[in-house]
Amino acid sequence: MTAPAALVTGASRGIGALIAEKLATAGWDLTVSARSAGPLQERAAALAGHGGTVRAVTADMGSEEEVLALADAHVEAFGRVDALVLNAGMGSIGAIADFPARRFDKLYAVNVRSAFVLVQRLLPTLRTSAAGERGTAKVIAVSSLTGVAGEPLNSAYGASKAALTSLCETLNTEESEGGVTATAVCPGYVATDMTAPLADQVAPEAMIDAADVAELVVALTRLGRSVVVPSIPMTRPGPHLWRA
Ligand SMILES: NC(=O)c1ccc[n+]([C@@H]2O[C@H](COP(=O)([O-])OP(=O)(O)OC[C@H]3O[C@@H](n4cnc5c(N)ncnc54)[C@H](OP(=O)(O)O)[C@@H]3O)[C@@H](O)[C@H]2O)c1
Structure with missing residues (x-):
């Protein structure tokens, strides 16, 4: 069987770096992406040490042109996309009363619009990959618990993540019978x-371990085509199930 191939955005550090690491360890070929070339190249070199082919492509998720070029570079390199991990994202907090609308637009562009454009551009390849030997192709978005239950100061971020989760739901309704399925993983605070x-408000030790989010994402790539998992909330231990 040919090695499966994944495109992971925001893979130079944090949750995305751990997802890429776990996929590389499991034998996947990878395209990894972020804005800053240096840290990304460094990560890609380490990932290649696991034996697979790793391509590093810099792209700003706020630029449609760069997002499209990223999708095309992945297809050109591998000709298949068994998993599309929509992980890159930005945060920004502030009360609705004075949150700048331009900042709202920026969050939407990076957190949602880039995901829509990537899915749209890669859909033909996702479909052919799902029709191949694995029988399925996965879209996995790293969304947020603030997109499931609203929190103060998170109007733009929460709205962008709720939209990302909705995008996964709609993709399932349109494409899952052909084997392309989507899941929005929705964690609370991750360190x-x-x-x-x-x-100073939430100690890093009290936050979710990024490795646990990555573990869940990689587990989703192992599921077959018989099941659709639209979204998974991930919350911290304690009395508030729906608080980030
Ligand atoms: N940390 C949390 O508490 C938490 C909770 C729920 C959901 N999430 C979501 O999880 C995802 C990963 O977050 P993280 O906590 O791992 O963040 P992180 O540690 O800040 O890493 C973010 C990654 O995304 C890249 N990135 C940031 N802005 C980008 C842009 N405009 N275009 C392309 N790449 C960009 C960064 O590299 P460059 O800076 O070089 O571009 C980096 O590789 C995000 O979507 C975030 O919203 C995080």
């Missing part, structure tokens, strides 16, 4: 660079 500024 990464993104949440480092919150360390």
Whole structure:
């Protein structure tokens, strides 16, 4: 069997880096992406040490042109996409009362629009991959618990993640009978660079371990085509099931 191939966005650090690491260890070929070339190249070199082919492509998810070029580079390199991991994202908090609308647009572009464009561009390849020996192709979005249950200061971020989760749901309704299925993984606070500024409010030890999110994502890639898992909330231990 040919090695499966995945495209992982936001793979230079945090949750995405761990997803790429676990996939590389499991024998996957990879395209990894982020904006900063240096850390991405470094990660890609380490991933290639597991024996698979690894392609590093810099792309800003805020640029449609770069998002399309990323999708095309992956198809050109591997000709298949067994898993599309929509992980790159940005956070930004602030009360609705004075959150700048332009910032809202930026969050939407990076967190949702890029995902839509990637899915659309890669759909023909996702379909042919799902019709191949594996029988399925997975789209896995790293969404957020704030997209499941609203939280103060997260109007734009939460709305963007709720939209991302909805995109996965709709994709399932349109494509799952052909073997292309989607899951939105929705964690609460995960200890990464993104949440480092919150360390005085929630200790990193009390946050979800990024390795646990990556483990769940990789487990989803092992499922067959008989099941659709639209979304999975992931919450921290404690009395508040729906609080990030
Ligand atoms: N940490 C949490 O508490 C948490 C909770 C729920 C969901 N999430 C989601 O999980 C995903 C990963 O977050 P993380 O915590 O692992 O973040 P992180 O540690 O800050 O890593 C973010 C990754 O995405 C890349 N990235 C950021 N902005 C990008 C852009 N505009 N275009 C392309 N790549 C970009 C970064 O590389 P460059 O900076 O070089 O581009 C990096 O590789 C995000 O979608 C986030 O919203 C995080």
